[in-house]
Amino acid sequence: MTSTFDYLIIGGGMVADSAARGIREKDSDGTIGILGADIDEPYTRPALSKKLWTDDEFTTDKVPLNTGSDTGATVFTETTVSAIDRENSTVTTASGDTYGYTNLLLATGATPKTIDLPATPRVVYFRTYADYRRLRELATEGSHIAVVGGGYIGAEIASALVQNKVTVTLVTSDDTLGAHMFPADLASAFDQGFVDHGVTMKRSAKVTGGSQSESSVTLTLDDGTSVGADAVVFGLGVTPNTELADGAGLDVDNGIVVDEFLRTSDARVYAAGDVANYPDAILGRRRIEHVDNAEQMGKTVGQIMAGGTDPYTYTPLFYSDVFDDGYQAIGTLDSSLTVVEDWKEPAKEGVVYYLNDESVVQGVLMWNVWEGLDEARALLADASPHTEESLRGTI
Structure with missing residues (x-):
């Protein structure tokens, strides 16, 4: 065995970075190991399709998250985990190395289609x-x-x-x-x-x-x-990397199934980020592939692994920037739903609400509107029907 870590994280992305930082909020001394298949240490993924192309002030030195230096975690790159042995609390890599753990986090992310x-x-x-x-x-x-x-x-x-x-x-x-x-x-x-x-x-x-x-x-x-x-x-979407969890006998269903504490069917194995199928406190069980979820879920699971007792109750947003337009959104954006549009300037600044057949809000799109997230979450948590008149001016 090469090493044993108090906290071992499989996956070297933004979830791993946030989890290491969450651990450090509760445990300043526990050992953290990060096994990442990527050639690079954790970095800010959204910049790859946004700021690195369009913002001259956002230079490549701002891409790394400096996880190791900031948290004291031992970060391994180009390291692919091939198997998890839950009985012996170890993982084995493709190169034959073995690492032990007390708590294990699966932050294996997703693979492009x-x-x-x-x-x-x-x-x-x-x-x-x-x-x-x-x-x-x-x-x-x-x-x-x-x-x-x-x-x-x-x-x-x-x-x-x-x-x-x-x-x-x-x-x-x-x-x-x-x-x-x-x-x-x-x-x-x-x-x-x-x-x-x-x-x-x-x-x-x-x-x-x-x-x-x-x-x-x-x-x-x-x-x-x-x-x-x-x-x-x-850019055809991604498929969650569940092979390790499946091979270890953990529950898998459109991702690795976790509870509100981000625990898998093994209480010492957690999952977070793109790969986690979790019970959202407002939206119900789902799997979300966006950075806000990666950061917030990663932080929470780190805190939980290190002794925190608060469940993951955050409902994440997602966002995009294209040319001079940008938007943030929560919930389901599906044009086949009933939509209510509330524009200050058509197609330039406003809010779109997505309602199901019972007129209950399922998603909120804020187009070039950068406030209103709390109001959007409140609407999504409200199971009562809404009308166009009741929604106008809400955000």
């Missing part, structure tokens, strides 16, 4: 800081990069690239970019913003395959057309 086109220097399934560095090398002025996926990452990357004088083609399955989340007029304005910035849109299309050479990539679309580019970056 892929198609039948292998990742290469010109095909990037965007997720890590290394992916960002690779894309930066490809994103020279005048280069042509295809972006596949019209969700958060795809939209942000397309926006970032075109603002850096890259020729961009965006492939989305939406008829109008963002139409799966936003009401029709907002989606139309959102889509038009990309067109106005010079992005070539390939709507209502999915990539079915492709080929690549040393200098280019060609994508085949399901509408019978193709897109040729110098490189392609995919």
Whole structure:
């Protein structure tokens, strides 16, 4: 056995960083080990598709979270855990090393979804800081990069690239970019913003395959057309990394199932972040893949592992920044729900409420509105029906 830690964390992302800091709020001396598969130590992931491209003052020295130096944790990079032995309280890595634990946190995150086109220097399934560095090398002025996926990452990357004088083609399955989340007029304005910035849109299309050479990539679309580019970056969503938990006999169901104290079916094994299926105090059981949840859940699970007695009751927000627009939201954004729009300026500043068939609020979108989170959470916690009149002016 190489080492035994009071707190052993599998996963080297933002959850690990927040958990180590949460531990230190309760325990200044306990040993912390972080086993991360990433080539880099914990870093701020949102900057990879946002500020690093659009804010000259946000330089690469601000990306690392300095977890080891700030918390005293021992951080291992390029370390993949292959098995958990709960009976002996150990984990084994792919290289054959074994680490013991008193408390174990699974912060294994998620893996990008892929198609039948292998990742290469010109095909990037965007997720890590290394992916960002690779894309930066490809994103020279005048280069042509295809972006596949019209969700958060795809939209942000397309926006970032075109603002850096890259020729961009965006492939989305939406008829109008963002139409799966936003009401029709907002989606139309959102889509038009990309067109106005010079992005070539390939709507209502999915990539079915492709080929690549040393200098280019060609994508085949399901509408019978193709897109040729110098490189392609995919943002197709992610799949939670539950293999370790499943192999260890822990409960898994769309993520690792935890209780309100973020405990798995083994009381000494916890899970947090993208991989955790948890009982949200307002929204009910779910799994959330956004940074606010990673930071807050990570901090809470660290405190709990170190003796804290408060459950995780926080309902996280998510946000995005594209061109000159930004939004924050809580709950479910699904354009198939009933929507109530309350605009100060249509498609520029306002709030959209998403209601189910019983007129109960399921989600709140704040477009270029940066207050109102408490009011949004109160609405989501209120199971009574609402009307357009009752919602107007709430936020």
